[in-house]
Amino acid sequence: MNDHEQMTDSVLTRELRQSLTGITAPQRPPLETITARGRAHRRHRLTGIAGLSAAGVAAGAALVLGLTGVLGSAPARDTGTIRTAAFILVEHANGTATLTINPTELLDTAALQNDLRHDGIRALVTSGSFCSSDPAPDGFSQVVSFYPPPRSGFVRLPKGLRPTITFNPAAMPAGTELSFGVFQLTPHQQVDFVLVYTSSYTCTSTPPSGGPQGPGALFQVDPPNPAGS
């Protein structure tokens, strides 16, 4: 490399570095969202290691007892965490809970509703329908936060990325619950969230389009893998 090229390299290096200075970075997500996701990774690793040693024994027992289906559907639980193939729900010491959804797996809405209620989150989780109150209760943004954050209540996730939802059940107004509607559409699945009054709401099988009308959020993610793939 001659002197001219070295000089050109330093000018180019400066130009490349300067190209970063104009970038406006969005606000960083809450630390708790990151650490919850990290803990889920750690548990996944540990479950995997434990699973390797336990799998042989368990599979043998299942064959003898004919219980393979039962083993496949049972969620793994440890303190404060519920893990299924489709979601991980982590309960935190401060009373909040973080839900990470794996869009490649079909969501068992009844199981999710039960597990959310187990963590103190009054939820109405429906498949193929969506319930709402008109007008909607206030306080949605204090009860639920999302990562990645929806823009104007809407987010379309690239394939392979998993949305994280943090719930603060203490902030839920009395007499309300969280409506959580899941639609299998073509070519994506859609998940809608709003707060509803427990005593007054209506449900529709028509998926909301273009983002929620009031306080709420709408996620579009790729469809789950076909069964057995």
Add this chain to the structure above:
Amino acid sequence: MGVSQDKSGFADFFADSWEPCLTVVAASTGSMALAEDQVAEAFARAWASWAKVSRHPAPRAWVVRTALNTGASWWRRRGRETPLANHDIAASHSQGNGLDAVVLTALRRLPARQRQVIVLRVFLDLDIGTTARQLGIAPGTVRAHQARAMTALRRELAAARATTEMER
């Protein structure tokens, strides 16, 4: 190291490093939204392995490389690890988040390994040895990738400027 001390160290690292890591990954991928998720995922993995990452010689490089690896599989699935078409260049102009479309296009046209070397050597200012260890390649290979990448970037940026001049 206790858990609270551990978390406080990670919290400081996260607060100091989120923006620098995000801007580097955004410049490499061309999408701020995608970079946000990739960097968040990389920080989550850093926390999951914090005992190891906190002793890493360049923890920010670990996060950036993990974020780019997370994204690489996404790009591969979409067949986008190939040179950009013109509509991508136009799209990057309209993002409004300060990404330099010309530099971005030139970077995205580099082969993945050359781009990784530029990210670590130029954007994160790592020395050759650390870059080589980070990428698991020989120092001489880092030099070769960097030289080829700089030549290609010089050529791309000069061509982009010439086109801009002609359009005026």
